[in-house]
Amino acid sequence: MTRLELADSDWRRVSRKYIVVDLVGTLIAGVVTVAATSIPAWVTQLVWLWAIPGSLAIIFIITLCLTPRRVRSIGYQLRSDDLLFRRGLMFQRFVSVPYGRMQLVDINRGPLARAVGLSELRFVTAAASTGVTIPGLPEAEAEGLRDRLVELAESRRAGL
Amino acid sequence: MSETRLADGDWHRLHPATPLLRGGIAFVAILGVILVNLRDFVINIVVGAPNEEFDPFVWIFEHDFAGLILLAIIAGLLLAVGGFYLSWRMHTFRITADQVEVRSGILFRTNRRGRLDRIQGINIVRPFLARLVGAAKLEISVAGQNANVQLAYLGSSAADELRREILLLASGTSPAPTTTTEGVPATSASALLDRRVNELLAPELAPDAAPPESVVQMHLGRLIGSLVLSGTTVVLLIGIAFGSVIIARTGEFFFLFGVVPAIIGIGSFYINRFTRSLRYSIASTPDGIRVGFGLLSTSNETLPPGRIHAVRVSQPLLWRPFGWWEIKINRASTSEAQGAAGQANTTILPVGNLADVRKVLELVLPGLVDSESLALLETGLRSRGGDDGFTNSPRRAVVLRWFSWRRNGFAITNDSVLLRRGAIWRELVVVPQARIQSLALRQGPLLRRLRLAAVSIHTVAGPVAATLGALDEQAAVTLFEDAAAGAVRSASVDTSHRWRASGEAAAT
Numbered sequence: 001m002t003r004l005e006l007a008d009s010d011w012r013r014v015s016r017k018y019i020v021v022d023l024v025g026t027l028i029a030g031v032v033t034v035a036a037t038s039i040p041a042w043v044t045q046l047v048w049l050w051a052i053p054g055s056l057a058i059i060f061i062i063t064l065c066l067t068p069r070r071v072r073s074i075g076y077q078l079r080s081d082d083l084l085f086r087r088g089l090m091f092q093r094f095v096s097v098p099y100g101r102m103q104l105v106d107i108n109r110g111p112l113a114r115a116v117g118l119s120e121l122r123f124v125t126a127a128a129s130t131g132v133t134i135p136g137l138p139e140a141e142a143e144g145l146r147d148r149l150v151e152l153a154e155s156r157r158a159g160l
Numbered sequence: 161m162s163e164t165r166l167a168d169g170d171w172h173r174l175h176p177a178t179p180l181l182r183g184g185i186a187f188v189a190i191l192g193v194i195l196v197n198l199r200d201f202v203i204n205i206v207v208g209a210p211n212e213e214f215d216p217f218v219w220i221f222e223h224d225f226a227g228l229i230l231l232a233i234i235a236g237l238l239l240a241v242g243g244f245y246l247s248w249r250m251h252t253f254r255i256t257a258d259q260v261e262v263r264s265g266i267l268f269r270t271n272r273r274g275r276l277d278r279i280q281g282i283n284i285v286r287p288f289l290a291r292l293v294g295a296a297k298l299e300i301s302v303a304g305q306n307a308n309v310q311l312a313y314l315g316s317s318a319a320d321e322l323r324r325e326i327l328l329l330a331s332g333t334s335p336a337p338t339t340t341t342e343g344v345p346a347t348s349a350s351a352l353l354d355r356r357v358n359e360l361l362a363p364e365l366a367p368d369a370a371p372p373e374s375v376v377q378m379h380l381g382r383l384i385g386s387l388v389l390s391g392t393t394v395v396l397l398i399g400i401a402f403g404s405v406i407i408a409r410t411g412e413f414f415f416l417f418g419v420v421p422a423i424i425g426i427g428s429f430y431i432n433r434f435t436r437s438l439r440y441s442i443a444s445t446p447d448g449i450r451v452g453f454g455l456l457s458t459s460n461e462t463l464p465p466g467r468i469h470a471v472r473v474s475q476p477l478l479w480r481p482f483g484w485w486e487i488k489i490n491r492a493s494t495s496e497a498q499g500a501a502g503q504a505n506t507t508i509l510p511v512g513n514l515a516d517v518r519k520v521l522e523l524v525l526p527g528l529v530d531s532e533s534l535a536l537l538e539t540g541l542r543s544r545g546g547d548d549g550f551t552n553s554p555r556r557a558v559v560l561r562w563f564s565w566r567r568n569g570f571a572i573t574n575d576s577v578l579l580r581r582g583a584i585w586r587e588l589v590v591v592p593q594a595r596i597q598s599l600a601l602r603q604g605p606l607l608r609r610l611r612l613a614a615v616s617i618h619t620v621a622g623p624v625a626a627t628l629g630a631l632d633e634q635a636a637v638t639l640f641e642d643a644a645a646g647a648v649r650s651a652s653v654d655t656s657h658r659w660r661a662s663g664e665a666a667a668t
Binding site: 004093094096098101126130 | 303598600602604605608618633637640644
């Protein structure tokens with residue numbers, strides 16, 4: 001069971017610090033979700049209702065354990081004519097976006113990511129399903145990458 | 161009003177009947193109700209019959225308010241008429257060399273501009289009432305959700321002329337001196353009436369608008385057949401069978417009343433589809449393809465070249481014995497006018513046989529004209545699968561594609577990607593490589609166990625989803641890489657946003 005791999009790929013990975021951001025984010029989401037779903041069990045005192053928060057907690061713990069590997073699986077590379085993006089371990093996804101198709105490039109900073117100086121780059125094309133977001137880029141790198149991509153997109157601008 | 165060129169860069173006003181056509185219907189209806197009531201009242205006075213029911217007119221008449229009320233009505237009327245007139249005065253548009261601009265509103269001014277080289281299509285809609293007075297609505301769709309510039313209403317012939325000129329401007333040529341419009345001014349009322357009747361009875365597509373060999377028209381029998389053999393009919397039959405069983409078992413007829421709304425709904429669906437598709441025609445013009453339909457309210461739209469992002473040819477099971485197909489497209493703009501009327505304007509061929517499909521595909525995908533690609537396309541439509549030019553799913557995909565694994569495959573031609581799916585509901589998706597926005601390659605745990613992968617080609621949103629699952633891993637990677645390279649290559653040579661400029665450049 002080998003994973004999908006594309007030929008001659010030289011992936012640039014995201015910052016290791018993003019593991020912490022992702023871990024903390026997942027942890028907060030997990031605690032909130034488990035707490036919210038355990039309210040019915042706590043109120044009604046029905047034992048079997050604990051199964052819902054219990055199973056959710058297990059899922060979140062597994063996710064947390066896999067987070068470092070999942071973050072390491074995120075990668076991107078600037079090829080001569082398109083941006084290639086990958087993410088996912090169990091559910092692998094590769095996306096290729098030709099530079100000329102990029103309509104805009106967003107930089108987002110969440111509170112957690114900002115604390116460790118990371119940014120998130122989001123690409124928008126005319127297709128809603130493209131959905132390419134590169135998380136965990138150091139701020140300077142993110143801005144450099146954005147400028148580079150905008151420049152590339154401008155030089156290869158095509159119609160829709 | 162003299163018929164001048166509208167696309168000359170100056171501000172122009174809309175058709176004078178616009179207020180009446182836009183909001184006037186309700187106004188006329190209210191007036192009608194008042195008049196009907198008034199008539200009863202007048203009859204009552206003349207005949208002298210006592211009226212014991214409460215009637216506002218009687219009440220007004222008997223309480224000496226008549227003068228005051230009359231005054232109020234007249235004031236209201238004047239205000240309404242004045243408002244309509246002002247809004248008509250303030251609603252102006254102009255077409256310059258590279259954009260179309262509309263100003264409207266009395267207190268709250270809006271100003272909307274659309275760039276001509278981003279035009280996705282120009283639609284001329286003629287609702288029945290507007291057709292009667294010889295007006296038409298021109299809708300210029302620009303890429304984006306509801307990002308349309310509407311000119312409602314224009315004179316019928318002026319709308320056609322304006323569309324021609326906008327397309328000419330958008331195509332990238334310098335506007336050639338246009339021939340003067342034939343429009344002989346109608347002098348007498350009878351001549352005017354004559355012209356209206358002629359316009360009303362004229363064929364949907366003017367015979368000189370397009371070369372006749374490129375025209376596809378709707379076949380009446382086929383249209384009826386396609387409606388009878390649609391999924392709705394199956395649902396209807398199941399419903400009837402279910403209903404008769406219940407009646408036979410219980411002997412009660414009461415619940416039938418509950419079904420009445422559903423029957424009305426289904427009936428209006430049939431009538432809607434029928435009247436909309438009846439005078440359907442699609443033809444090739446120098447500025448793109450022209451799709452027209454509608455019996456009472458007509459609509460015809462010109463899609464410039466390169467505005468079609470994906471095409472799906474599909475065949476429901478019931479249509480297969482007759483060899484009928486339906487064609488839908490993805491496009492970058494959506495028109496609200498069509499969406500409301502049931503059938504969205506993404507259906508470009510409601511029903512047609514293989515010859516029609518071939519013609520329409522040649523129109524919408526001009527890159528496919530060579531015989532080899534066309535043969536491949538027909539294979540894609542009808543073949544049962546196997547070694548036929550398509551790269552199909554391997555045998556192990558039978559777990560996921562029980563019947564269609566032989567047919568589930570792709571092929572790449574010079575400038576498009578063909579995806580073939582389904583053995584029972586056959587369909588073929590064609591995506592022009594120059595219109596690919598991005599591509600995705602996916603593999604989940606189940607697909608990995610089977611050494612399969614899925615590929616999606618992202619285009620603008622629409623009814624066509626260009627996704628192919630359960631492909632062999634290596635084949636999927638090949639498709640992903642080849643289509644990505646093809647998308648870049650085709651996009652770099654694609655100049656269809658200024659379609660005539662490219663032709664001129666090639667000619668010189």
